[in-house]
Amino acid sequence: xxxxxxxxxxxxxxxxxxxxxxxxxxxxxxxxxxxxxxxxxxxxxxxxxxxxxxxxxxxxxxxxxxxxxxxxxxxxxxxxxxxxxxxxxxxxxxxxxxxxxxxxxxxxxxxxxxxxxxxxxxxxxxxxxxxxxxxxxxxxxxxxxxxxxxxxxxxxxxxxxxxxxxxxxxxxxxxxxxxxxxxxxxxxxxxxxxxxxx
Amino acid sequence: xxxxxxxxxxxxxxxxxxxxxxxxxxxxxxxxxxxxxxxxxxxxxxxxxxxxxxxxxxxxxxxxxxxxxxxxxxxxxxxxxxxxxxxxxxxxxxxxxxxxxxxxxxxxxxxxxxxxxxxxxxxxxxxxxxxxxxxxxxxxxxxxxxxxxxxxxxxxxxxxxxxxxxxxxxxxxxxxxxxxxxxxxxxxxxxxxxxxxxxxxxxxxxxxxxxxxxxxxxxxxxxxxxxxxxxxxxxxxxxxxxxxxxxxxxxxxxx
Numbered sequence: 001x002x003x004x005x006x007x008x009x010x011x012x013x014x015x016x017x018x019x020x021x022x023x024x025x026x027x028x029x030x031x032x033x034x035x036x037x038x039x040x041x042x043x044x045x046x047x048x049x050x051x052x053x054x055x056x057x058x059x060x061x062x063x064x065x066x067x068x069x070x071x072x073x074x075x076x077x078x079x080x081x082x083x084x085x086x087x088x089x090x091x092x093x094x095x096x097x098x099x100x101x102x103x104x105x106x107x108x109x110x111x112x113x114x115x116x117x118x119x120x121x122x123x124x125x126x127x128x129x130x131x132x133x134x135x136x137x138x139x140x141x142x143x144x145x146x147x148x149x150x151x152x153x154x155x156x157x158x159x160x161x162x163x164x165x166x167x168x169x170x171x172x173x174x175x176x177x178x179x180x181x182x183x184x185x186x187x188x189x190x191x192x193x194x195x196x197x198x
Numbered sequence: 199x200x201x202x203x204x205x206x207x208x209x210x211x212x213x214x215x216x217x218x219x220x221x222x223x224x225x226x227x228x229x230x231x232x233x234x235x236x237x238x239x240x241x242x243x244x245x246x247x248x249x250x251x252x253x254x255x256x257x258x259x260x261x262x263x264x265x266x267x268x269x270x271x272x273x274x275x276x277x278x279x280x281x282x283x284x285x286x287x288x289x290x291x292x293x294x295x296x297x298x299x300x301x302x303x304x305x306x307x308x309x310x311x312x313x314x315x316x317x318x319x320x321x322x323x324x325x326x327x328x329x330x331x332x333x334x335x336x337x338x339x340x341x342x343x344x345x346x347x348x349x350x351x352x353x354x355x356x357x358x359x360x361x362x363x364x365x366x367x368x369x370x371x372x373x374x375x376x377x378x379x380x381x382x383x384x385x386x387x388x389x390x391x392x393x394x395x396x397x398x399x400x401x402x403x404x405x406x407x408x409x410x411x412x413x414x415x416x417x418x419x420x421x422x423x424x425x426x427x428x429x430x431x432x433x434x435x436x437x438x439x440x441x442x443x444x445x446x447x448x449x450x451x452x453x
Contacts, residue, residue: 017216112295112427113210146248146277146291153284157438171281183245185278192279 006032058129060105060122062087070094070103077101079136081129083155085109085143093141101139104129109142109151121151123158130159140168144189200262204228205273206255207314209298211247213238221247221268222298223255224314229306230297233257233268243270249294250276250318276318285439286321288432289330293317295426296334300341300417310340327436328388328397331405335389338409343367343416348391350374356391360384364411383408399440406433 006028014024031039055061056068063069070076080101084090090103106121130138138159142148156166172190173182182190206223209230214220219238224230233255237243246253252274259266280286297306297314313336320329335345344367349356351368352375360372361382375382386404388397397405410425410433418425 112431113212144278144281146250146281146287149281150284150287150291153287157284171278183272183275183278185245185275188279189281192282 058125059103060087060107060125061090061103075100078134080139081126081135081137082139082141083126084141085148085151089141101137106142106151106155109145109147110154111147118154118158123155126155127159130164131161135164137165137167140166142168144169144171199258199260200266201256201258202228203254203256205311206231206253207276207294207297207311207318208247208249208251208253208270209294210249211235211238219247220265223253223268223270224297224301224306224311225255226308226311228257229304230301231255231257231266232303233259233266235268235270245275245278246270246272248275248277250290252276252315252318276321279322285432285435286326288428288435289326290318290321291428292426292432293330293333295428296337296413299421299423299426300337300413306340310337313337313340327399327402328405331386331389331402331409334406334409334413338367338412338417341417343412345412347385347389359390362408364415367412367416383411399436403433403436403440403442406436 009028009031010021010024013019013027014021016024019027031042052064053062054064054066056063056066056071058067058071061068061070065072077100080099081104082090082093082099082101083104083106084093085106085108087105090105093099093103104122104126106123106126108116108121110116110118110121129135138156140152140155142152142155152168160166170193172186172193173179179187204225204227206225209222209224211219211221214234217237217239219235220232221235222230222232235243235247238247245251247270251272254271254273256269257266258269276290277287280290293314297310301310313333317329317333320326323329335347338345345362346366346368347359347362349369350359350371351363351366352370353373355371358371358373359369361370361375361379362368362385363370364381364383369385370378370382384404384407386397386401386408387393388401389405389408410429413425413429
């Protein structure tokens with residue numbers, strides 16, 4: 001029933017995140033049943049994306065051009081750089097439309113367990129950007145995990161200079177969170193970072 | 199079916215597949231155990247897998263010698279209050295990495311667990327650095343490498359102790375050690391018999407250098423990966439905070 005290309009297709013699909021063999025088989029069949037309307041346009045889109053999307057040399061974002069549309073947007077505030085671990089984090093912040101500065105994508109966080117050291121991260125361009133006189137604030141928007149915050153401390157150490165404000169995102173009670181359901185650690189952190197009311 | 203419930207401290211978590219992780223937990227009655235955890239990206243479990251988390255663990259497996267599966271409920275997260283403090287965070291990572299690497303799987307008694315639990319509680323105190331060094335000395339003892347710091351290896355006196363022999367792990371008095379002081383390790387003040395209180399970061403650094411020597415030459419002498427990277431980073435951070443080292447370097451070596 002199955003030939004080489006179909007097996008290959010299923011194998012490739014099943015290597016995608018969130019997909020196992022069964023889902024990959026269903027997707028392969030779905031695509032084959034809609035060759036003209038879905039499979040061929042999808043193949044074309046994939047090829048276009050592979051050819052045209054590249055990593056911005058300045059910030060590490062993914063875009064069709066280099067520097068990316070965020071780095072080359074004259075309306076953005078060049079005095080702020082928000083440091084994130086992954087492009088998906090950048091997208092999450094962009095979705096809020098509340099930040100108008102520039103970004104820098106590290107490409108991960110330091111993790112001795114996974115063998116990720118500073119050399120694997122996009123750190124050198126960040127050092128150069130942080131040293132520019134127009135850069136006034138670096139926002140470390142890394143995850144509130146041990147690895148994420150260890151990376152934040154390490155990055156802060158590397159880029160610190162006089163006149164540069166280094167900030168990090170607040171940790172504490174999430175919007176919609178009820179204290180009764182929060183873990184002790186989150187409550188302790190929220191208490192430590194409390195603000196004056198009003 | 200093998201099944202037990204115990205209190206434990208999460209030491210490490212390595213992603214396994216898309217939604218799972220193999221975690222290492224130091225338990226009260228079952229030693230250091232490995233097990234698989236499902237659904238690591240869910241809101242409920244995410245914070246639980248941070249190193250140092252105190253958990254109620256339920257482990258089950260088809261046979262006693264298989265990997266098994268953990269179900270965890272968080273009792274107290276050790277990392278959250280320390281996230282903004284680089285040195286304490288490094289100490290937490292170092293303690294968990296050392297326990298993970300030094301204690302063989304299914305080994306480690308209640309003393310080891312209680313020692314680590316006490317250290318995690320002390321990390322929020324003023325004498326956390328001294329507590330960390332004392333914890334490493336206790337870990338060395340639990341691993342079968344006790345240091346004898348209460349009396350001089352030469353004359354037997356318990357006063358005026360100033361050095362430790364890197365060969366025997368025994369204390370040496372100032373007078374007896376003077377001719378060999380270049381080859382001996384300094385004994386920090388807070389580890390001398392009868393001393394009380396804190397000793398400052400310099401004393402903590404001396405203590406870390408002391409225990410590092412025995413960790414490297416005794417406990418991890420035959421480990422292919424050597425002393426965990428997190429331990430080295432912690433000592434470097436203390437050195438840097440005292441102005442002894444300009445740049446913090448990290449290796450890519452696995453912890």
